[in-house]
Amino acid sequence: SFFEDEAGKEYVYKEPKVTSLAEISERLYHQYCDKFGKEAVKMIMDSNFVDADELESRYAYIQVTHVSPYFLEEERGNRVSEFDLNNNINTFMFETPFTKEGKAHGKLDEQWKRRVILKTDYYFPYVKKRIQIVDTE
Numbered sequence: 001s002f003f004e005d006e007a008g009k010e011y012v013y014k015e016p017k018v019t020s021l022a023e024i025s026e027r028l029y030h031q032y033c034d035k036f037g038k039e040a041v042k043m044i045m046d047s048n049f050v051d052a053d054e055l056e057s058r059y060a061y062i063q064v065t066h067v068s069p070y071f072l073e074e075e076r077g078n079r080v081s082e083f084d085l086n087n088n089i090n091t092f093m094f095e096t097p098f099t100k101e102g103k104a105h106g107k108l109d110e111q112w113k114r115r116v117i118l119k120t121d122y123y124f125p126y127v128k129k130r131i132q133i134v135d136t137e
Helices: 021-036 082-086
Strands: 011-013 041-042 060-063 089-099 111-124 130-136
Touching: 011 111, 021 041, 021 060
Parallel strands: 041 060
Antiparallel strands: 011 130, 089 111, 111 130
8 A cells, every 4th residue: 555554544634725625636646746656646536435445556546625614503603703613623524416326416406415524633723734534424
């Protein structure tokens, strides 16, 4: 495995608000191309679940998506200021489209949305720029 003990682990990265998804994807791609070689790195360009058994072992795969802070309804009422909305956060979410037939996209009336909720080991902001995800729902 290219990533050794890091293989299969997921992280949330803290980036400045002006950082685009394309920018961080490009940065990680070049970082791992420098480490493993350009021919060995592949980007997974969607947010859907990836079955590791279906991936070719000769490539180092990287999957990146945008996440937003996630608050339960009762917690949202207590977080009114900009500071509260951006500090002491360890739960995030992203949404992906799907159809009941299993395709990612379809006709509008066949489209569904899957919300994925992620919990990190520690709360942001943190000393480190990235924190490992410990729970996915």
